[in-house]
Amino acid sequence: MRKIPVMIDCDPGIDDSVAIMMLAASEKTEIKAITTTHGNVGLEGTTKNALALKDFLGIDCVVAKGAAKPMIVPLKDASTVHGVNGLGGYELPPAVSVAEKEPAWDVMYRLAKEADGEMVLVVLGPMTNAALTIMKYPDFGKYIKRIYMMGGSRDYGNHSQNAEFNIWGDPHACRVVLNSGIPITMADLRFGADYCFKGAELKEIFSHAKKLKPMLDQVIKHDHQWVKFAEAKAGRPMTYDEIETTVYDSTAAACLLLDGDCLETEDYYVICETQGTETEGQTIFDYKGHFGKEPNVQLAVRMDKEKYFDLIRTAVAHFE
Ligand code: BDR
Numbered sequence: 001m002r003k004i005p006v007m008i009d010c011d012p013g014i015d016d017s018v019a020i021m022m023l024a025a026s027e028k029t030e031i032k033a034i035t036t037t038h039g040n041v042g043l044e045g046t047t048k049n050a051l052a053l054k055d056f057l058g059i060d061c062v063v064a065k066g067a068a069k070p071m072i073v074p075l076k077d078a079s080t081v082h083g084v085n086g087l088g089g090y091e092l093p094p095a096v097s098v099a100e101k102e103p104a105w106d107v108m109y110r111l112a113k114e115a116d117g118e119m120v121l122v123v124l125g126p127m128t129n130a131a132l133t134i135m136k137y138p139d140f141g142k143y144i145k146r147i148y149m150m151g152g153s154r155d156y157g158n159h160s161q162n163a164e165f166n167i168w169g170d171p172h173a174c175r176v177v178l179n180s181g182i183p184i185t186m187a188d189l190r191f192g193a194d195y196c197f198k199g200a201e202l203k204e205i206f207s208h209a210k211k212l213k214p215m216l217d218q219v220i221k222h223d224h225q226w227v228k229f230a231e232a233k234a235g236r237p238m239t240y241d242e243i244e245t246t247v248y249d250s251t252a253a254a255c256l257l258l259d260g261d262c263l264e265t266e267d268y269y270v271i272c273e274t275q276g277t278e279t280e281g282q283t284i285f286d287y288k289g290h291f292g293k294e295p296n297v298q299l300a301v302r303m304d305k306e307k308y309f310d311l312i313r314t315a316v317a318h319f320e
């Protein structure tokens with residue numbers, strides 16, 4: 001079976017790292033490139049983490065640095081969620097590999113062209129690099145089979161009332177990508193929340209790790225910070241085992257790996273708000289056909305939870 005060539009555009013990031021592990025461990029996919037963006041932490045940090053992960057996991061691919069800031073809006077980060085180093089405080093062994101001299105957009109275009117129309121792009125952070133590639137190379141879409149993205153929200157956001165973090169991080173870039181005509185499968189915030197883990201489930205899944213054990217132990221330790229929020233919401237004492245925890249980017253990797261298996265999607269025309277005073281970065285789903293446009297997104301709505309959990313279990317156990 002020919003492996004699916006994949007480029008991962010990301011901001012590692014704890015959940016980005018889990019998604020990279022899944023795609024590196026799978027027999028279905030071959031990672032051709034990891035490209036980095038501003039996002040969870042600054043570009044220097046996400047690139048350092050991507051290079052360190054590539055070496056630690058033994059992935060044979062290029063790493064290329066992308067955009068240090070969004071197209072128009074001010075730079076934000078999510079270091080409160082991912083820790084100041086982006087990996088929940090865990091320090092991977094320093095990388096020997098170095099980033100390509102070419103920027104992400106040139107690498108993405110070159111590799112996509114070489115892949116005979118089979119290249120899949122997985123976007124796990126703000127969509128700046130994808131948008132810049134589309135703008136610099138108007139025929140880029142011809143060479144991309146599908147984009148699997150974590151981002152957007154069909155209802156409420158996580159970094160503002162309406163916006164999910166990746167889209168809020170660069171709404172203009174999201175708009176470019178949604179308008180590009182490239183087939184898109186979207187794992188939105190709701191999908192990630194629908195497939196969250198109980199703390200005890202995540203601990204069990206991560207307990208299969210060998211080489212990754214120290215890193216994943218630290219992720220769990222870092223994750224304990226959410227207990228007090230869960231307690232405030234529930235109004236009672238709670239343990240880590242019973243709180244719900246999300247690993248958003250892993251759901252986009254799961255969409256790719258479970259497509260044609262158990263993934264169910266619904267087609268929508270989706271556009272991103274870039275001008276709203278309170279709604280910047282909101283992804284608007286045209287539920288009623290108001291815009292009169294053809295669907296541009298397959299929204300992930302269901303998958304087999306056990307198969308998804310098992311993808312992560314198998315991935316963490318894969319690295320020895
Ligand atoms: C997204 O935001 C980031 O913090 C995560 O890595 C994920 O890509 C979830 O909203």
Ligand code: CA
Pocket residue numbers: 010011012013015016039040124125249
């Ligand atoms: Ca991410």
